[in-house]
Amino acid sequence: MDPAFFFIQFLSGLASASNLFLIACGLTIIFGVTRIVNFAHGSFYMLGAYLAYTLTAQLMPILGDVVGFWLAIPLAAAAVGLLAVLMELLLLRRIYHSHELFQLLATFGVVLIVQDLVQTVWGPEELFGPRAPGFTSFVVIFGFRFPEYQLVLIAAGPLVLGAIWLLFNRTRWGNLVRAATQDREMVGALGVNQARLFTGVLFLGGFLAGLAGALQLPVEPANPFMDVNIIAEAFVVTVIGGMGNVLGAFLAALIIAQLQAFGILVFPQITLVLPFLVMALVLVVRPWGLLGKPETTTSHGFAGDRPLRPLGRTQQLLIAGTVAILLLLPLVLGEYGQKLALEVFVYALLAFSLNFIMGAGGMVSFGHAAYFGLGGYGAALLVHHLGFGMEIALLAAPLFAGLGALLFGWFVVRLSGVYFAMLTLAFAQIVWSTAFQWVELTGGDNGMIGIWPSDWASDRTVYYYLSLLVCGAAIAFLWRASHAPFGYTLRAGRDSTLRADAIGIDLKRHQWLAFALAGTCAGVAGSVFVFSKGNIDPGSLAIPTSVDALVMVLLGGIQTLTGPLVGGAVFHLLEAQILPLTDYWRALLGAAILVLVIAFPMGIAGFLRDKLLPDDDRGDDQREAAARGAAEKGRAEAPT
Amino acid sequence: MSEPVLQVEGLRKAFGGVIAVDTVSFEVAAGRLFAIIGPNGAGKSTCFNMVGGQLLPDAGRVQLAGQDITGLPPRRIWRLGVGRTFQVAATFTAMTVVENVQMAFISHRRRLRALLPTARKLYRAEAMAVLERVGMADQAERQCGLLAYGDIKRVELAIALAHEPRLLLMDEPTAGMAPKERIALMALTADIVRERGISVLFTEHDMDVVFAHADTLLVLDRGRTVATGTPDAVRDNPEVQRIYLGGSGVEAAQRAMEARA
Numbered sequence: 001m002d003p004a005f006f007f008i009q010f011l012s013g014l015a016s017a018s019n020l021f022l023i024a025c026g027l028t029i030i031f032g033v034t035r036i037v038n039f040a041h042g043s044f045y046m047l048g049a050y051l052a053y054t055l056t057a058q059l060m061p062i063l064g065d066v067v068g069f070w071l072a073i074p075l076a077a078a079a080v081g082l083l084a085v086l087m088e089l090l091l092l093r094r095i096y097h098s099h100e101l102f103q104l105l106a107t108f109g110v111v112l113i114v115q116d117l118v119q120t121v122w123g124p125e126e127l128f129g130p131r132a133p134g135f136t137s138f139v140v141i142f143g144f145r146f147p148e149y150q151l152v153l154i155a156a157g158p159l160v161l162g163a164i165w166l167l168f169n170r171t172r173w174g175n176l177v178r179a180a181t182q183d184r185e186m187v188g189a190l191g192v193n194q195a196r197l198f199t200g201v202l203f204l205g206g207f208l209a210g211l212a213g214a215l216q217l218p219v220e221p222a223n224p225f226m227d228v229n230i231i232a233e234a235f236v237v238t239v240i241g242g243m244g245n246v247l248g249a250f251l252a253a254l255i256i257a258q259l260q261a262f263g264i265l266v267f268p269q270i271t272l273v274l275p276f277l278v279m280a281l282v283l284v285v286r287p288w289g290l291l292g293k294p295e296t297t298t299s300h301g302f303a304g305d306r307p308l309r310p311l312g313r314t315q316q317l318l319i320a321g322t323v324a325i326l327l328l329l330p331l332v333l334g335e336y337g338q339k340l341a342l343e344v345f346v347y348a349l350l351a352f353s354l355n356f357i358m359g360a361g362g363m364v365s366f367g368h369a370a371y372f373g374l375g376g377y378g379a380a381l382l383v384h385h386l387g388f389g390m391e392i393a394l395l396a397a398p399l400f401a402g403l404g405a406l407l408f409g410w411f412v413v414r415l416s417g418v419y420f421a422m423l424t425l426a427f428a429q430i431v432w433s434t435a436f437q438w439v440e441l442t443g444g445d446n447g448m449i450g451i452w453p454s455d456w457a458s459d460r461t462v463y464y465y466l467s468l469l470v471c472g473a474a475i476a477f478l479w480r481a482s483h484a485p486f487g488y489t490l491r492a493g494r495d496s497t498l499r500a501d502a503i504g505i506d507l508k509r510h511q512w513l514a515f516a517l518a519g520t521c522a523g524v525a526g527s528v529f530v531f532s533k534g535n536i537d538p539g540s541l542a543i544p545t546s547v548d549a550l551v552m553v554l555l556g557g558i559q560t561l562t563g564p565l566v567g568g569a570v571f572h573l574l575e576a577q578i579l580p581l582t583d584y585w586r587a588l589l590g591a592a593i594l595v596l597v598i599a600f601p602m603g604i605a606g607f608l609r610d611k612l613l614p615d616d617d618r619g620d621d622q623r624e625a626a627a628r629g630a631a632e633k634g635r636a637e638a639p640t
Numbered sequence: 641m642s643e644p645v646l647q648v649e650g651l652r653k654a655f656g657g658v659i660a661v662d663t664v665s666f667e668v669a670a671g672r673l674f675a676i677i678g679p680n681g682a683g684k685s686t687c688f689n690m691v692g693g694q695l696l697p698d699a700g701r702v703q704l705a706g707q708d709i710t711g712l713p714p715r716r717i718w719r720l721g722v723g724r725t726f727q728v729a730a731t732f733t734a735m736t737v738v739e740n741v742q743m744a745f746i747s748h749r750r751r752l753r754a755l756l757p758t759a760r761k762l763y764r765a766e767a768m769a770v771l772e773r774v775g776m777a778d779q780a781e782r783q784c785g786l787l788a789y790g791d792i793k794r795v796e797l798a799i800a801l802a803h804e805p806r807l808l809l810m811d812e813p814t815a816g817m818a819p820k821e822r823i824a825l826m827a828l829t830a831d832i833v834r835e836r837g838i839s840v841l842f843t844e845h846d847m848d849v850v851f852a853h854a855d856t857l858l859v860l861d862r863g864r865t866v867a868t869g870t871p872d873a874v875r876d877n878p879e880v881q882r883i884y885l886g887g888s889g890v891e892a893a894q895r896a897m898e899a900r901a
Contacts, residue, residue: 305734307783310760481755488759489752492732492743499730502692503799504718504747513753 004142006262011141013261014254015150018157021253022212023230024237025164025246026205032181032244033201036092037100037418039107042231043114044080044206048213049222050118051076053127056217065133077211084206088199094598096198099302100418101364105554106597108547111227112590116583119224129217149218156215160208161250168246177201181244228543232429236275239422240282242292251290272433276426280411283423287415301362301494305559308483308491326468330461338464339532340576345471346529347572351552351564353521356478359558360487361514362494363413366421367428368549370408371519373541374401375526377435380448380536385441390454390531394470398523404431405519406512413511428546435538447537451530467528474524475565481517482561490514551589554596557603566605643706645670645807645839646691651700653686660686662863663700668807668856673830673840675850678860679883684843685727687860688811691841692724693717704807723800727812729792733785737776737795740784741767744802770798773832790821797829801838808833810842814849822846826853851875859883 027041055076060068087110095103135152138145168174176197180187188194213226220226237256241248256275263274270277288294311319330338350372357363378400379393388396408427415423435442442448457463481487493500493507500507530536539545548571556567579585600607646668653661661683668674676684689695691702693714702710709717718724732740745763746752771777774794779787784795793813800808813829814822830853833840844850850857850871857874859866867877874880 301734305785307734307736307739308760310758477755483758483760484756485746485751485754485759485762488735488739488743488746491734495732495734496730498694498726499732499799501714502718502724502726502730503744503802504715505752506715510752 004144007142008144008146009261009265010258011146011150011154013258014157015153016260017253017257018153018155019212019216020233020237020257021157021250022160022215023209023234024241024249024253025160026208027234028238028241028244028246028249029164029177029181029208030201030205031238031418033177033184034092034096034198035100035184035418036096036103036107037235037243037422038205039104039231040087040110040114041205041209041234042227042229043111044084044209045213045216045230045234046118046222046224046226047083047114048076048080048210049129049217049220049226050122050127050213051079051210052214052217053122053129053222055079056130060130065130069130069133073211073214076214077207080210080213081203081207084202084209085199087206088202091594091598092198092202093195098597098601099364100421101302101358101550101554101558102597102601104364104366104418104421105547105550105593109590109593109597111231112586112593115224115227116587116590120584122222122224124224126221126223128221132218153215153219157250157253160211161246164246173197173200232425232543233275235422236279236426238289239419239426240279240289242289243418244293245289245291248289248291269437272437273430276430276433279426280423280430283415283419284411287419302359302558305495308487308561310483323472330464335460338460340573342464342467342532343529343576344569344572345467346525346532347549347552348565348568349471349474349525349528350522350549351556351568351571352475352478353518353525354549355553355558355561355564356482356487356521357490357511357514357518358553359561359564360482360494361490361511363416363511363515364421364550365412365424365515365546366543366550367424367426367546368518368522369541369543369545370424370428370431371401371405371522372526372529372545372549373431373435373536373538374404374519375523376530376536376540377442377448377526378523379527379530380451381441383451384448390452390457394524394527394531397527398520401523401526402516402520405522406516409512409515409519413508413515425543425546428541428543432538432541432543435541442538445538447535449535451536452534453531457531463532467532470524470528474521478517478521479561486510486514551593551596553603554593554601555603557606557609559602560605560609563603563605567603570604644668645705646674646841647701647703647706648687648691649701649703651687651690651702652698653683653690653695654698659863661690661697661860664858664860664863664865665700666858666865666868668839668841670806670839671834671837672855673833673842673853674856674858675854676841676843676858676860677845677847677850678866681862682860683863684860685811686863688809688841688843692722692809692811718803718805721803721806722809723803723805723807724809725793725796725800725811725813727815729789729796731784731792731795731799733783735784736781737784737787738764738767738771738780740795741770741798741802744799748803767798767802770801771795773801774798774828790817790825793817793825794828797825797832801832804836805838808838808840808842810840812843812845814844814846819846819848822849823852829853 023041023045027038030036030038052072055072056069059072062068063071091106095106132149132152135148137148139148168178176187176192180197184194233256237252238249241252256278259274259278260271264271282289329341333341354365354368357365375397378397382388382393382396412420412423436444452458453463457466489505489510492505493511497507526540552567552571553564554567555571556565557563578588582588602610644667649665651661651664664687676687678684686695690697693712696711701708704720704722707720709720732743739760742759742763745766746759768777768780771780774797776791776794776798779791784792787795814825817825826849854871856869857871858868859874859880861883866879866883867874
């Protein structure tokens with residue numbers, strides 16, 4: 001092919017690299033200093049574009065095109081910076097010392113709220129911004145026409161990198177930011193006002209994301225999907241670069257953008273998957289990214305973790321009563337009620353399987369929906385393409401999900417903490433992209449329909465009992481495993497990797513098996529689900545489904561075994577009741593997440609446990625232990 | 641006497657330009673308590689972590705009863721009969737005390753992957769016996785993370801003793817404890833290992849503890865061996881006196897300057 005064409009393609013790659021870098025750089029700076037992975041960073045980007053749209057529309061008629069436009073861009077960025085400050089003051093300050101799960105979920109709650117906010121203020125349509133005055137034409141490069149404005153974007157990346165270098169190396173504030181990135185406790189001990197430093201960092205990060213969004217406006221209309229579309233890639237870039245490393249983010253943005261620019265020529269179907277594949281590869285070779293540094297946390301427990309106790313008499317009666325009620329339920333429930341109830345079984349199993357690796361294993365997966373979806377798709381593919389019946393599909397599909405979990409699990413257990421969460425997210429996105437883009441096999445966006453149970457189980461009540469049996473058996477199995485040596489081994493590794501290793505436990509291997517086991521059980525849930533709905537689409541393995549599962553666990557309570565079951569049930573029943581009544585479901589869900597994270601981190605079951613089952617070790621002891629746990633969490637494994 | 645339980649030859653480790661441990665060799669005889677002492681930064685913990693498998697040495701060899709264990713991961717070294725306690729006690733904080741010890745038994749009997757039995761009921765009697773020996777039986781059902789620090793150290797000792805090791809590695813076993821507790825814990829440890837014929841390699845800052853219990857001492861300074869021998873021989877060594885006096889001399893000077901400011 002024509003080398004000139006390649007050069008043009010290279011230039012386009014540079015332009016999108018700049019865009020990616022602007023977003024990822026704020027994300028990585030915020031992480032470096034606050035240790036919070038900010039899901040809402042994509043929302044900042046989207047708000048930058050929308051605010052730039054409004055500001056250009058207001059300012060350009062008054063001040064003239066040139067001044068109006070080029071004033072609107074930084075103003076929009078600054079406004080986003082202020083919103084980021086608001087988030088820091090109202091939300092992040094309360095969760096700096098929380099478990100990373102709570103931090104990730106809380107910022108995701110902000111994403112949901114902003115989505116509904118944007119739709120309310122600006123409407124659901126795409127909004128086209130003005131072209132950038134002074135850069136509306138083309139330049140001709142080797143006979144190809146190339147938009148002038150793209151050159152502006154290409155310049156923006158290195159310019160911002162240079163500005164940040166100056167800020168970090170030539171100002172006192174920048175020095176503090178760098179110091180805090182290396183050791184924020186030490187910076188605090190030296191008498192630096194951390195609160196103000198963190199606020200400033202949020203402004204900078206928000207400003208950069210807003211700037212990226214505003215600069216994108218002449219190229220891409222402002223639209224309500226910008227946030228989710230960009231955040232996954234921004235995560236990839238920060239993780240590949242090494243979280244907290246600005247230069248790393250720059251390099252990673254270049255790599256990803258160029259791979260995208262050329263990948264689309266060679267193999268267009270792979271574009272969605274490519275960044276995640278690259279990320280997975282980089283993390284295997286360099287688990288902390290290209291320029292990142294290893295984390296030193298050795299414990300991944302949650303505040304308030306307590307020993308597992310055998311079920312008391314009251315609890316046994318409660319469980320027996322619940323099972324009896326579930327068996328009798330079809331006598332009183334209609335068609336709709338039974339469908340709802342069996343979906344509750346499905347979600348309870350999904351949440352329970354997630355908590356098997358998360359609560360017991362301390363492995364926070366942000367991609368558990370992948371295995372739920374793999375189970376669903378596995379069943380659908382067997383029925384749809386190979387003509388198997390429901391029985392075979394229900395048996396084989398969970399194994400399909402389990403194989404997926406076995407494959408991905410081999411990679412993810414090498415990491416821990418935030419990196420673990422990011423890599424599980426990346427693998428889920430790979431599965432999602434495959435389901436979305438491989439239209440011939442999966443039906444793409446529309447998914448597959450007509451996946452119904454065999455004749456004998458097609459009656460709603462029969463399928464209800466089948467679901468109860470299958471999901472109940474899987475839950476009972478995981479329950480047993482939690483109390484068995486295998487579950488205890490996971491809990492041991494969660495509490496202290498150092499100690500586990502020093503009593504002969506090969507932790508990675510056990511975590512890997514647990515991940516596969518949890519994936520298989522999520523696959524059971526997925527395959528039962530697909531036959532109840534009759535269809536499946538990529539939504540079943542998208543990020544929101546993974547987050548729903550996390551919210552179910554959180555709602556019910558991480559530290560208890562019953563928590564995820566209660567959480568799954570309550571969440572789904574609420575969703576079914578409230579979703580049809582409101583246009584603001586996402587905002588409500590987001591707000592609920594924030595309330596849970598800030599006010600009820602123990603969840604429903606945890607709250608009840610602490611109220612109903614007090615034992616000698618509660619009260620002051622408990623707080624003291626939580627404080628000690630937090631202190632030990634930060635302590636390094638390195639020898640003195 | 642029979643061959644040494646632990647034999648370390650030419651162990652070396654550098655972090656960047658700093659040589660933390662420089663060609664250190666020593667032997668721990670069966671049934672003996674062997675202490676590594678030295679000022680801060682002498683390389684005690686680094687040395688220790690290379691023996692325990694937490695750090696990979698740049699050069700040198702570690703042999704356990706004649707078997708080369710250099711560079712093996714900690715879990716393999718444990719399986720060969722080496723128990724370990726840490727400078728900052730590492731236990732399973734969200735388990736009960738007895739469950740902590742049961743875990744060591746479950747691992748020792750290779751039942752970690754069992755999916756059906758109830759872990760709480762496995763090897764309970766054995767675990768209680770070990771707890772009895774370290775004086776923690778009355779607190780067996782308490783959550784480990786809620787114990788006083790001195791008690792957590794005892795639990796750690798119980799965990800380390802569970803698989804009847806031939807060698808115990810104890811990195812500053814009494815760090816962070818009150819003086820009275822220190823003496824008691826070390827006396828307990830010494831009693832147990834002498835009655836069971838376990839060898840101990842430990843590092844320690846507290847000279848009272850060291851000179852009360854160690855059979856042999858190794859003195860390190862800036863990664864190098866300064867002296868080895870019996871407590872008496874080491875105490876009379878002028879080089880050792882210089883290092884320790886020098887160290888406290890600096891501290892005294894520091895205190896004096898702070899007091900003046």
